Amino acid sequence: MKKNNIVLYAAIAGLALLWFVCSAYAQDEIKLLKNDSFIDRERPGAVFSHTLHADKAGIDCLACHHIYKNGENVWDDSAETECAECHKVESGGKTMPLMKAFHTNCKGCHEKENKGPLTCGECHPK
Amino acid sequence: MYEFVSGPLVWVAFIVFIGGMIIKTVGLISLSKKKDKVVYNHLNLDWSMRSIFRWLVPFGSRGMRENPVLTIAGFVFHICLLAVPLFLLGHNILWDEAWGISLWSMPDRIADWMTLFLIAAAIVLIIRRIVLPEVKIVTTSTDYILLAIACAPFITGYMAYHQWMDAKTITIIHILCGELMLISIPFTKLSHMILFFLSRAHIGSEFGERRGTVTW
Numbered sequence: 001m002k003k004n005n006i007v008l009y010a011a012i013a014g015l016a017l018l019w020f021v022c023s024a025y026a027q028d029e030i031k032l033l034k035n036d037s038f039i040d041r042e043r044p045g046a047v048f049s050h051t052l053h054a055d056k057a058g059i060d061c062l063a064c065h066h067i068y069k070n071g072e073n074v075w076d077d078s079a080e081t082e083c084a085e086c087h088k089v090e091s092g093g094k095t096m097p098l099m100k101a102f103h104t105n106c107k108g109c110h111e112k113e114n115k116g117p118l119t120c121g122e123c124h125p126k
Numbered sequence: 127m128y129e130f131v132s133g134p135l136v137w138v139a140f141i142v143f144i145g146g147m148i149i150k151t152v153g154l155i156s157l158s159k160k161k162d163k164v165v166y167n168h169l170n171l172d173w174s175m176r177s178i179f180r181w182l183v184p185f186g187s188r189g190m191r192e193n194p195v196l197t198i199a200g201f202v203f204h205i206c207l208l209a210v211p212l213f214l215l216g217h218n219i220l221w222d223e224a225w226g227i228s229l230w231s232m233p234d235r236i237a238d239w240m241t242l243f244l245i246a247a248a249i250v251l252i253i254r255r256i257v258l259p260e261v262k263i264v265t266t267s268t269d270y271i272l273l274a275i276a277c278a279p280f281i282t283g284y285m286a287y288h289q290w291m292d293a294k295t296i297t298i299i300h301i302l303c304g305e306l307m308l309i310s311i312p313f314t315k316l317s318h319m320i321l322f323f324l325s326r327a328h329i330g331s332e333f334g335e336r337r338g339t340v341t342w
Contacts, residue, residue, distance in 0.1 A: 042215055042234045103223060111129070118128050120216055121286060121293025 033102060043124040046102065057115075064105055128294060131301045132220075139305035146312025147320050154324070165328060168335040177330020178323055180342035187342035199250035206244035207276065210237050210283075211304070234287070241284045248277045268314070275310050278303035 033046040053059050067075045084098055091097040096104065106123065110116035117123050158165060180186040190197040211217060215231040222228040252273060255265045282300035285291060310316055318325075333341045 099219075100222065103219065107223070117294070118132075119286075119294050119297040121289045121297060125293070126289045 043120070044126065046106070046123040047125060048106075048123075059109075063109065128298055128301075131298055131305070135305055136301075139308040143308040143311050146309075147317065150312050150317055151320055151324070154321070165332070168331055169327070170331045170335040173330045173334030174327035175330075177326045177334070177341055180340075181322075181326050189342075195250065196254060199247040199254070202243050203247035203251065206240040206247070206280075210240050210244070210280065213237070214283075216287075238284070238287065241280050244280050245277060245284075248273055272310070272314055272316060275303075275307050276316065279307055 033048040053064075054061065061077075062073050062075060065075045065079075066073045067079055083101065086095050087098040087101040088095070089098050091100075095101075106116075107118055110118055184201045185191050185194075185197060209232075213229060213232045214237050215234055218228040218231040252270065255261050255269060279300060282296060282303050286293070286296040286300045290296065307316070311319060329341050333339050
């Protein structure tokens with residue numbers, strides 16, 4: 001009986017460990033362009049499904065993710081950073097301010113491809 | 127549809143509005159040079175500016191002091207009418223994205239309140255036209271239609287911001303209402319946005335320079 005209990009506890013502990021490890025590695029589905037850099041936001045964060053863009057629409061990662069070196073986009077998976085790390089809320093030099101970067105990137109592509117929302121309320125629902 | 131109303135149709139609206147107002151203003155000035163030459167004998171910059179200034183300041187003229195309700199409603203209406211579309215954050219973002227230029231913008235909650243004040247002021251102006259016999263007698267259906275045209279972009283803008291309807295549909299309706307207002311300006315009484323200055327200069331000079339009396 002006692003031995004069975006130890007096995008049971010070990011199994012529970014093992015499963016718990018597995019859950020922790022998996023959840024640490026698995027990325028949650030991104031549904032919102034939430035950005036903590038915007039402190040006094042006027043509108044709610046934009047609705048954005050990463051799956052819909054990357055997997056279903058099959059858009060190239062480099063269409064959004066970028067690190068430019070000598071005019072070339074050298075971004076890869078290992079260079080995963082927050083947009084706000086370069087794109088500050090207030091404009092600084094050559095880099096687009098954060099909101100303009102989001103708007104230009106999202107709306108620019110939606111316009112070009114004639115797909116996806118363009119009006120304010122479609123991306124920023126109340 | 128959104129791309130059409132927010133693209134080519136905006137150009138059409140602004141070309142008709144600005145071009146129409148230039149043609150109308152120049153046309154009226156040249157007409158006055160033909161038919162009312164005598165005005166130019168006593169047209170005076172000082173009296174013109176004083177008259178314009180007095181009528182741009184709340185309670186700056188006697189007529190305004192005698193009709194405080196109209197004065198308050200009128201000034202609230204006109205200040206909100208100009209300030210909200212010019213300094214609205216959403217509009218400025220669109221200008222910045224299109225041309226890289228933008229004005230100072232106000233917080234959305236202030237624009238929200240100013241829109242409600244504008245609608246309230248418009249209701250006061252409508253009631254005034256119905257209730258006061260001296261105003262009723264000079265009121266035609268055009269006056270109500272013009273008030274509706276001026277208010278429509280604000281009512282639909284309020285609905286678009288609060289998303290009372292499908293966001294895309296109400297935004298398209300809002301833009302169309304704004305374009306309708308701009309296009310209406312040169313062809314209707316709304317042209318007083320420019321002609322006000324000519325009228326005040328004329329009357330200010332007429333009474334000031336010629337008769338030595340003020341018109342405020």
